[in-house]
Amino acid sequence: MKNKLDDNKPIFLQIKEQLEDSIINDNLKADERVPSTNEFAAFYKINPATAAKGINELVAEGILFKRRGVGMFVTNHAKELLIEKRKKTFVEHYILPLKEEAKKLNISEADLMNMMKGEQA
Structure with missing residues (x-):
């Protein structure tokens, strides 16, 4: 706790x-x-x-x-249920807003992937 x-x-x-x-x-x-x-x-x-x-x-x-x-x-099956639930939440709360913001800033998908890998766009 x-x-x-x-x-x-x-x-x-x-x-x-x-x-x-x-x-x-x-x-x-x-x-x-x-x-x-x-x-x-x-x-x-x-x-x-x-x-x-x-x-x-x-x-x-x-x-x-x-x-x-x-x-x-x-x-x-608790762990598997929780991981699936968290994956959905992760997409909804982080990935979709990230993609929307990248689109507004004219960041290409390739540049976004490079940024996520720690490489500069």
Whole structure:
């Protein structure tokens, strides 16, 4: 868990993203238990319902599953689902705006590729 939360983003989203990052980075693997809502609440001194909101979104997305009386665990296909989701987000938030800006600046696709490789256009 990160030591500090960002005031500019909802806490439940930060908890969700933290868990997603831990899964993508293999800090949490399939069938591994994730911290409970109470553990998040105690660590960050927040309401357990706030932590639960982020965790419940991951359950709804098929990233986590509940073992009654034991806790929440990472699904077998969580990492693959998250990588696919992040790829789509990456294209939408970074690649498309980059291409649009390059077009406005009359930067050719070849020049853009060279820039991305660290070569000057």
